[in-house]
Amino acid sequence: MSVRRLSTVQPESFEFSKESLEKAQWWMAKYPPGRQQSAVIALLWLVQKQEGWVSEPAIRVVSEMLGMPKIRVLEVATFYTMFHLEPVGETVVQVCGTTPCQLRGAEALMDVCKRKIGPKEHRSADGKLYWQEVECMGACSNAPMAAINDYYYEDLTPEALEKLIDQFAAGEKPAPGSAIDRRGAAPEGGPLVLRDPSLYDGSRAKPYPLPNAAKEPAE
Template identity: 50%
Template sequence: MAEQAAIPDEAEVRARWSGFQWTSENARKAAEIIARYPEGRQQSASIPLLDLAQRQVGEETGTQGWLPVPVMEFVAAQIDTTPIRIMEVATFYTMFNLAPVGRYHVQVCGTTPCMLRGSDDVLEACYKKGLRKGHTTADGLFTLTEVECLGACANAPMVQINDDNYEDLTEASMTAVLDALARGEKPKPGPQIDRQTSCPEGGPTTLKKMAERNYDYRAQWNAAAGEGA
């Protein structure tokens, strides 16, 4: 499937990240997260703490963020567990990056619904912009990964870029999203066609007044039922 980005040399990683500590704001957030769990169950905080750590690394590096081994060891110490327990979590969930990524992590869904609806065209748009699977562009902006189902099959094809989904894509609309990000703009997430979330394209096809207000159709239904009796 996707070529994976390479993890940097361990000595280099430890030299850069062995002194990792929470920022004052993230220390407060981490304490709040850990306090959600009963005494003796602090290991349940591993996922939100890893997410918080990845985001801090992202802020420090101007990227989406990733989890160097010393950072995972730091999180393990925060909840009094072994590093391997934290690494088991980080390697299981694809939301965690185990190698450096760019400012925008472009995750293209290549599973069957997206493939049938044109994910190859979405990937072609990425390739034409110089993105390669498992690699970060020379300017540090984009990392491209092909992934399995991201759960927006009704709006296929789609990609996830950092925290946002972009759906109902074509080669042209994917190119427009990448161009906007490269310019420092924020493209509108969600469907890239005229529809709200997963509603029909162009708007509702039935019960149209409900789109305007909480319209009560019961009088019409009762009258229709009476006519049919």
């Protein structure tokens, strides 16, 4: 992952909408007095949901609301790849590049994004699409995967991802999930079914002599 920095182009100011402010206050009230800084991730997420990205003025507003040094809020915003630090498109494609996904073909998925959208951390010419490489999102068993607008699309092939990008570009909203219809994190082809009861009812168990067990007295 490259160093994450704020966009060089920033708005003059930021203000929470009435609805977002109510949610921010609700989050802050969840914590004991003096612990409101624990709501920093929640407030940054509300910023992003309202604006589409996290700007420097928004970071200042969050730091003032939480009584938190601005640099600490900046550290959180730049650490987590879930926060966008520049304007993004209507559809955001986040491709996992961590080891399990990389071993399963994440590089090929990124090549699709480069060809269909543009270089890494890039918004398409029409402003509709944006993509970036991110760290592990916890779906390693269904690698490779990508999050598109906060929903997971797993077991992807380059062809499957290309189709998804085309669908989103056309204004469609394809259902999230596995490209091979995997159920949860079950093995490919469906969950294992133990049809032989002896595999789980204990009937195959054999006595095992414990080395420290007391011996029965001789008759």
